[in-house]
Amino acid sequence: MAQDPQLPARRSGLERAPLQTMQLDEIRPADTAKVFSLQDLAELVFANHPIVKQAALLSEEGRSQVLQARGGFDPKLEADFHRKLFGGTEYYNNWGNQLKIPILPGGIDIKAGYDRYVGVYTNPETRTPVNGLAGIGLSVPIGAGLFIDARRSTLRQAKALLTAAEADRVKQINEVWLQAAKDYWNWYYSYQQIQLIREGIALANRRFQATARRAQIGDQAPIDSVEAQITVQDRLVQSTQLQVELQNARQVLSNHLWNKDGQPVELPDYAAPQIPVLDTVSRAQFQQLAEQAAANHPTLLKLGAKIAQYRIEERYRREMLKPKLNVSGTLISQGNFYRSEVPSYYNFGMDNYKLGVDFSFPLFLRAERGKLQYARIQLKEFALEQQQSRRTIATQVNNVYNTLKAYEQQLALQAQTIKNQRTLLLAELQKFELGESTIFLINARETKLIDLRIKQESLRAGYEKSRAELYYYAGTRSVDK
Numbered sequence: 001m002a003q004d005p006q007l008p009a010r011r012s013g014l015e016r017a018p019l020q021t022m023q024l025d026e027i028r029p030a031d032t033a034k035v036f037s038l039q040d041l042a043e044l045v046f047a048n049h050p051i052v053k054q055a056a057l058l059s060e061e062g063r064s065q066v067l068q069a070r071g072g073f074d075p076k077l078e079a080d081f082h083r084k085l086f087g088g089t090e091y092y093n094n095w096g097n098q099l100k101i102p103i104l105p106g107g108i109d110i111k112a113g114y115d116r117y118v119g120v121y122t123n124p125e126t127r128t129p130v131n132g133l134a135g136i137g138l139s140v141p142i143g144a145g146l147f148i149d150a151r152r153s154t155l156r157q158a159k160a161l162l163t164a165a166e167a168d169r170v171k172q173i174n175e176v177w178l179q180a181a182k183d184y185w186n187w188y189y190s191y192q193q194i195q196l197i198r199e200g201i202a203l204a205n206r207r208f209q210a211t212a213r214r215a216q217i218g219d220q221a222p223i224d225s226v227e228a229q230i231t232v233q234d235r236l237v238q239s240t241q242l243q244v245e246l247q248n249a250r251q252v253l254s255n256h257l258w259n260k261d262g263q264p265v266e267l268p269d270y271a272a273p274q275i276p277v278l279d280t281v282s283r284a285q286f287q288q289l290a291e292q293a294a295a296n297h298p299t300l301l302k303l304g305a306k307i308a309q310y311r312i313e314e315r316y317r318r319e320m321l322k323p324k325l326n327v328s329g330t331l332i333s334q335g336n337f338y339r340s341e342v343p344s345y346y347n348f349g350m351d352n353y354k355l356g357v358d359f360s361f362p363l364f365l366r367a368e369r370g371k372l373q374y375a376r377i378q379l380k381e382f383a384l385e386q387q388q389s390r391r392t393i394a395t396q397v398n399n400v401y402n403t404l405k406a407y408e409q410q411l412a413l414q415a416q417t418i419k420n421q422r423t424l425l426l427a428e429l430q431k432f433e434l435g436e437s438t439i440f441l442i443n444a445r446e447t448k449l450i451d452l453r454i455k456q457e458s459l460r461a462g463y464e465k466s467r468a469e470l471y472y473y474a475g476t477r478s479v480d481k
Helices: 038-048 050-073 150-216 222-254 283-296 298-319 366-433 439-473
Strands: 076-086 089-103 108-118 133-141 324-334 353-360
Touching (some): 038 050, 038 150, 108 324, 150 222, 150 439, 222 439, 283 366, 366 439
Antiparallel strands (some): 108 133, 133 324, 324 353
């Protein structure tokens, strides 16, 4: 865009120089068809961004862990068959079947089975009638495992970690949105900079043409046209640099744009950002956000889930300090008990049973005590981390809120400064028409006005970025999705 300004064609007559600078007023909204709003960005980011989709997998992963833990309570059907026939003799013909059904409360297992162990050399302890034996019974832990066992501990910890996974998902999405919002307002600032400089170029070029025509007819000193031309060239140089910054800002923002097919898309050159409306955060809203941060911040929720997990682990490890004492009992009956000719004393009853007791107890309990100690240490670590995180989050929310209030004051002062600077510029223009001022002073006043307007846009962009940070530190998002 940078190029040498063309001298106007020589014309006769005296013209009034168009020195008015009313264009450098408040920014005007762009064509609504070209506006790419923050809401448009949010819809694309939350629907198609790869990291947002990846974050959704965290919840799926947590649910898969819960499903895996529930597998410890799945009924299990087992069967085995072994037969040996040699030299016309059937050494053994063993067929064992068992259905094991875990029961969640108490760590109890219900067992139902059918066994048929026959053959010349079958162990007499396991030999059954030719028709086999059917049985149904229970296995109950009396010592360790009565109140909580490995299966119940794993399931409860998986449920706690599902909460942690959901908190991770929310935090990851919030981070993506915070960066996207910051990049949006950086693009907005770059866009407004180039717009103001282009306006400044147009004004300076009109002033140069007017002074050049006056110089041609001898109504104004030729050096004034040189002064006006230098201003045009200087602003063209600025425009070139700002154009590069705008392109870079547009590219950075485009990093967050993806279509539904997972293909990256580019923000078109003709797109324009929305004009920010100073949506101030009231004290009541701040209190609400502070309460939100204290109660539902993803970091605190994740740490709370970790604490719940290690409380379950601690309870389980304390349970493992008890002696292991398992009692099992099975009522048995001959395999063809459904036939009426089978004697009643072969049916299920208190006279046909198997009973077993298993006992074990490590004398020093070093492994169990070490695991319990480790669980307690982890529990303390996460509790202390949660305590510090809660304080840090509250401080961050307060700091950003204070920053927002400072921005509000700065914006109000900046608006008044711009108003005063515009008054000075208009007065300088009037003095020039009366022959009491120079092009140099007018350009200086106008350049100062442009700089003040650019600073105002910088403050507006900074306010919006801080506002996004406020919601982020509170554990939520400024655009509800």
